[in-house]
Amino acid sequence: MKLKIDERRCKGCNLCTTVCPYNIFQEGRKLNERGGIMIPPILDRPERCTNCRLRKLYGRQLCGACQMICPDQAIYWVEEDPYSEESVVIEF
Amino acid sequence: MTTRVFEKWYREDRLPHIFCTGCGNGTVMNCAIKAVDTMQWEIDDTVFVSGIGCSSRAPGYISTDSLHTTHGRALAFATGVKMANPDLNVVVFTGDGDVSAIGGNHFIHACRRNIDLTVICMNNMIYGMTGGQGSPCTPVGMISTTTPPYGGAAEPVFDLAELAVAAGGANHVARWTSYHTKELTKPLRPVLPTKGSRLSRRWCSARPHSAGETSSAR
Structure with a gap:
């Protein structure tokens, strides 16, 4: 599985940065693809x-x-092809 | 395969919704839909009813049958839906201005009659959509556009959870914030199958929707 943020929907409230136990979500710097005021977080x-x-x-x-x-x-989350280049490395 | 959040329950073409950045209404919608989905209610057997306000726009984004009714009268309409077809599962989305101010009487009598429906009150302590007027749930001392600029709201706060208990009949009353997503989903779970009316009151961090406000939330 791969974590994704839909930039067309995200309004940049950064609530996700407060809840993730791994701090995966970091406050973004770049405007979204629409060029609006919404700044989606980066992973x-x-x-x-x-x-x-x-x-x-x-x-x-x-x-x-x-x-x-x-x-x-x-x-x-998106399902990904097991042999794709951006495959998630499973760590235990 | 993507795992969007309860894809079948949302009207994809209506999203993104109009709620402001960081508004808790969307979170409460997520939690309500998760609870409903966990209960295995069918889309065709579920009706979401709402009144007027930001929170009451929520059923417009949900793919079930929904009623967007007059201000404060969502519970009256929901009672009608339940009377017409008692097999339907009725959930009422409402805000504090809706249920505590103009719809207060409907609310206490819906509690008293013990109708088999669920009320989810998203309490943001203000009339957000119309520009930040003080509501009966505005805390003492808080400034809004209709409270005195010095000293803020003077009247004591309306405690909806206590009101529902005092009105009798409500089988389950709970109150959480929109930050507590696990807890928000949990109380609905044992509650939804019990017969009788339920009030689930959520403190919601929705911010006033005033004109020209474009800064990021928090």
């Missing part, structure tokens, strides 16, 4: 995300605090 080593690493192993949603607190429903 700091998102491969540390619990849900990314262990969702398959446990077979259910783990943690998910960022997704629940996101008022704009902008945070989601």
Whole structure:
């Protein structure tokens, strides 16, 4: 799994930066693709995300605090191809 | 495959919603939908009813049948929905200006009658949509556009949770902030299947929606 932020929805409230236990979300600097006032957060080593690493192993949603607190429903995970270049390295 | 948050419950074409940056309404929507989804309620059997206000725009983003009704009368309409078809699951989204001020009478009698519905009050302690007027839930001393500039709101705060208890009949009353997403989802879970009316009151960090305000939240 891979952590993603939908930049079309994110309004840059940075609530996700307050809840992530790994501090994956960091306050962003760059404007979103629309060029508006919304500054989406940047992801700091998102491969540390619990849900990314262990969702398959446990077979259910783990943690998910960022997704629940996101008022704009902008945070989601995507399934990725096991041999793609940006594959998540599983660490235990 | 993507794991968006409860994709089937949201109207994708309506998002992003109009709530301000960092407003807790979206979080409360997430939690309510998660609770409803955990209960395995069907989209066709669920009705979200709302009155007027920022919080009451929430059903517009949810793909179930919904009613966006007159100011404060969401509970009256919800009672009607429940009377017409008692098999429907009715959830009322409402704000503090809706349920404590203009709809106060509907609220206490909905509690007293013990109708089988759930009320989710998103209390931001102010009338946010219309420009920050003081509501009955504005804390003492807080400044709004209709409270005195020196000293702030003078009247004591309306405690909706206590009111629901005092009105009798409400089977479950809970109060959390929009930061407590786990706890917000939990109380609904044992509560939703019990018959009778429920008030779930959430402190919500929605900020006043005043014109020209563009700075980031918090």
